[in-house]
Amino acid sequence: MFRTRPAPALAVLAAALVAAAGCSSQGGSQEERQGVDTPELTIAMITHEAPGDTFWDLVRNGAEASAAKSNVTLDYSSDPEAAKQATLIRTAIDKDVDGIAVTFAKPDALQGAIDEAAEAGIPVVGLNSGIEYWQDAGLIEFFGMEERLAGEAFGDRLNEVDAGKTLCVIHEQGNVGLEERCEGLEESFDGDVERLNVDGANMPDVSSSITSKLQEDDEVDYVATLGAPFAMAAVDVVAETGSEATVATFDTNEEAVQAIKDGDLEWAVDQQPYLQGYMAVEGLWLYATNGNTLGGGTQPVLTGPSFIDADNVDQVAEYAANGTR
Numbered sequence: 001m002f003r004t005r006p007a008p009a010l011a012v013l014a015a016a017l018v019a020a021a022g023c024s025s026q027g028g029s030q031e032e033r034q035g036v037d038t039p040e041l042t043i044a045m046i047t048h049e050a051p052g053d054t055f056w057d058l059v060r061n062g063a064e065a066s067a068a069k070s071n072v073t074l075d076y077s078s079d080p081e082a083a084k085q086a087t088l089i090r091t092a093i094d095k096d097v098d099g100i101a102v103t104f105a106k107p108d109a110l111q112g113a114i115d116e117a118a119e120a121g122i123p124v125v126g127l128n129s130g131i132e133y134w135q136d137a138g139l140i141e142f143f144g145m146e147e148r149l150a151g152e153a154f155g156d157r158l159n160e161v162d163a164g165k166t167l168c169v170i171h172e173q174g175n176v177g178l179e180e181r182c183e184g185l186e187e188s189f190d191g192d193v194e195r196l197n198v199d200g201a202n203m204p205d206v207s208s209s210i211t212s213k214l215q216e217d218d219e220v221d222y223v224a225t226l227g228a229p230f231a232m233a234a235v236d237v238v239a240e241t242g243s244e245a246t247v248a249t250f251d252t253n254e255e256a257v258q259a260i261k262d263g264d265l266e267w268a269v270d271q272q273p274y275l276q277g278y279m280a281v282e283g284l285w286l287y288a289t290n291g292n293t294l295g296g297g298t299q300p301v302l303t304g305p306s307f308i309d310a311d312n313v314d315q316v317a318e319y320a321a322n323g324t325r
Helices: 008-021 055-069 082-094 107-119 147-160 176-188 203-216 228-241 254-262 273-290 313-321
Strands: 041-047 072-078 099-103 124-128 142-145 165-170 192-197 222-225 246-250 268-270 301-304 306-308
Touching: 041 055, 041 082, 041 273, 055 072, 055 273, 072 082, 072 273, 082 099, 082 107, 099 107, 099 273, 107 124, 124 273, 142 147, 142 273, 147 176, 147 222, 147 246, 147 268, 165 176, 165 203, 176 192, 192 203, 203 228, 222 228, 228 246, 228 254, 254 268, 254 313, 273 301
Parallel strands: 041 072, 041 099, 099 124, 124 142, 142 301, 165 192, 165 222, 222 246, 246 268
Antiparallel strands: 268 306
């Protein structure tokens, strides 16, 4: 299994904090927080979630688990359009929340709102997207995966199976993290790579675009999707068209884990979205209550990448069914 580059202290810290969550109730409702003897905080989490993308269910589940144990009210909102995401950040500022956790998929569009939060004295952490930009943007912490590194690991894996030509399916144009995944794959993979941009908010478009490409180019022997729902669409396309291409993906959900068990999906790169949501809330809580900055404010806390494949999928399947992997 591919392992992340060294960040042992951060990895141990992340594991310890999540272990603590296993001993506490789930969710973020007032009833579930009764008896928690910590200051009451409100934390806004604002993501670029697109409707129907189950990846974000895992992020939110992790955030709610952390909120439940720490007397935190979680105010979750999302919009795939960067301008609207910036508006949500400004709404959180107007509510005078105690902290903001934000995905940073399109940094330029969000920078003004991030600056306004800083001016209001509200700490902001990043998660999931924007690992190359979080420090320059003024965020105090970041929780996620080095996207380019993950892409390189994917390309190395393709080399191991002697892949010839890979289709890299990008489901959101302008998302820096997705672009970096394809760039990393292109850098390490010895074969040919072609990028295919699709509208991830429109699953019929995803399916038809992949179908057209596979029908016109029989040299494509691997389809690399950048999210689990799009992997499942590609799996269906391969079955329906009779293509001999193999599908592998970044990111997971319960359906993708089952597809790996069934042999329909070759592997998935796991960035542990539940952990990203959990640690983002935990990081803000620790900052507010004890002045801690995870990673010292200079290093991201890495949550991936690793591979889930036929060799280890049974270890993950139970947690996937619980909505935590």
